[in-house]
Amino acid sequence: MHRPLPKPLAVAIFASMLQLPAQAALYAVDPGPYIQANGKFAAWYQDSHGRTLDLCLTKAVSSRVAGAPGAPAYMCTLLPTPGVFDDTQPIVFPTNFPDEAFWFTADAAIVDAARGIDLSFGTAIEAAFAAEEPAEGDQVSFARVRIRVDVPVAGTYVVTHPYGVDVFDVPAGGRRAINMTRDIGIAGAGDFSGALKGDVGPFLRSVNGPYIENGERFIGDPNLEERVTGSPFNTNFVRIEGPNGIDLRTELFSISGKLSDVARPTPLMPQRSTYSRHMENGDLRAQQDMFVLAPPPPATVTLTSQTPNLSLTEANGTGTWYAQSAINPDPGTVLQINADNSVAIPSSSATNAALPLTDLVTITRAEYSLARGELTLVASSSDETSPPALTARTGNGTVLGNLSGDGAVKSLTANPRPLPPAKVQVDSAYGGSDSEDVVLVP
Template sequence: MRRTFSTAATAALLGLAAGNAAQAALFAVDSGPYGTDTGGFAAWYQDSHGRVLDLCLSRAISSRVPGTPGAPSYMCTLLPEPGVYDDTQPLAFPGNFPSEAFWFTADAFIQQGGINLAYGAALEAAFNTEQPVDGDQISFARIRLRVDLTTPGSYTITHPYGIEVFTVSAEDIGNDGVNAINQTRDIGIGAPGVYTGALKGDVGPFLRSVNGPYPETNPDTGALELFVGDPNLEEKATGSPFNTNYVRIQGPNGLDLRTEVFAVSGKLSALQRPTPLIIQRSTYSRDTDESGAPVQSQDVFVQAPPPPGNASFKDSAGASVTMTETSGTGHWYGQSEATPEPLAELEVSADNSAASPPNPPTSLTTPLVDQVTIEQAEYSLGSGQLLIVASSSDRIALPVLTASDAAVGTPIGPLDEGNGALKSLDSVISSIPPARVTVTSANGGSDTEEVLIRP
């Protein structure tokens, strides 16, 4: 089976005018020190929506779904294992501790029309040795898809954290089609005791039940705890960074099935953390219209918690601009029509104090830069000629544009040919062509493109 992870399709789901569709899934992780109460693991992870989830080790029981003898309806995903972890006894590391634990899980299933699909997203704590041994602790973000099917062809699976495209052959359908699609992607496994790798995974922000959070009492401490979902229930969830709060499979012969319910687990931390704020872009443009009147804007894009959180920035004139978020995904945009001051430091703020527990407001500064666009980057093998054509969004000042080799940073030269905003560099270079070039503006903007190689 061939699998293609379609990052372009994933980016398209965002629909961001920012031009930066990179998913900032998780925002921060406990930096330690790590205690035996969490088995030497990071106590918590925070997502870009501001929610902080503790490592879910509570033996709190669901008040909505009754358990059965020997199988309590835990609010955390606890996995008993003979000789390793006895869930009827208090937790103790390393003597009575699960070999796997989770900060977050979300599972969904589709069983219809000959399709048997199982989806899982998780932020997991585990051990390199697969047994609770101090010094072997690791964490990772997991996306898992397993699908039984009987028809070869191309299948597209959309889920809360992206899009996967699979080509399934007749050979893959062998064994009655069981696990014809079988993908597990774990991101973040690094040196034991280092938990930052999972921040770069595909999981996050954390999904949560639309009916939560759920309060339950921890029988070991008597404390009331809050959970983002009940893993014993299948319910609608929200929190997808792409607003795709479902799992959908499309395939041959018009196949199109979906589910919007998930079994979600995660324990909300009592820890107060600053409001997450990621500045994606702060650019300006200016020009004149046909009558000579100025046409200008300052545009800021950030990622921060969605409403009831809020975001704003102060433009280069010092005026406050309220930013807008419309999809519930945490992507904010704001524009000022004040005269831009190139390279001015803008103050950007986000406030998620309405969260539970509150996230104190965060303010960051970012330079206001022009937007550089490379229109053409070509190299001729026959003549050794390198042609770069680019422009700045500043059509008034016409800042100096300079090209460099993107891989090594070696200067190539200024783009000083052409009239108006479109500038070019056309020169013979003696070395091999650069794979990519970067054009940088004196007013702070830059763009990088691959070089087209011609005969």
């Protein structure tokens, strides 16, 4: 199910992907050096919730599910391949090494014969080889999302899963009428950072875990089907909706992943730190807004650059944190944020980050008249008490000039030639910035 193809898999019927809010999936990868025991792959990946998973090569077996003769109930997804990898023998690179290995896997299925639906969902952080068989210098890794579905009739089908929503326009029903594989991160040997840009992460994990076998800890048991947590969108399920009222879902997954013993800092990803201020009935009204991504509770996130310190609040277990302060800032203020995940992961060290506090710039008009060859811009700063200078430029960086006006709302008329710009950007002297597509009018 997880094997990469020599060329991109043709997607049978893949119309579009609904864009969900930006997520931080994976946070870091082992920078090396890469050792023979791991097949010269990265030893670990860390997700944005702070969990770090080793490349799962141990032969620990489940104490919850009995294996069959010749088919042990491994806690890692170890796939024997005749002539390549014999799981009954010691793992040695490259002579007896899996042609597919995994830092993480999660699989789910929905089967409803009466409705004509047979769905398989699989996601993984995978280690493989460009030419499929183990070889020095051929190592690749990637984040995979795979959806395959037998459907009864033509129509639009929507599949919601822990890492997003995919929409398929199916012209005819049949076996694997939906057949999508999205692999992100494949690169040359020694570069395993590409998977950090994939859709997969944070790692799903069993609500009943972690499990311990032979002193090793696992986020799930791939021999079981269990409910999970960890979706960045709080969609810890797979659901398919389609024609004629089709609406089926499952919350059960098979999960594999070995928790690492490596000590890592708490992930902390600043998203936005902006302020606004204005006068109201002669009184100054100031507001600071801080948004960061970090592990969800029991982790804590604290603004430490004001007295008393201000605790940020987490939204819904997805790791989205927010706080608001009424302190009046000076332009150029730098906030200090602390994130600590040591309660959930004792080996995790606290992380501090500096967040420049900027105003919030909003472009309300970006319009180009084809007849006049004239661009009209209107933009504003959230700092109404001390409005900053605003500078406009095109998407390729060409400066158009400064916006003018007495208050926080300023405007500019320019004549970029010979063609209108596709985008414009307005930058504030206080650090804020906004960009917009240019609207073309006669």
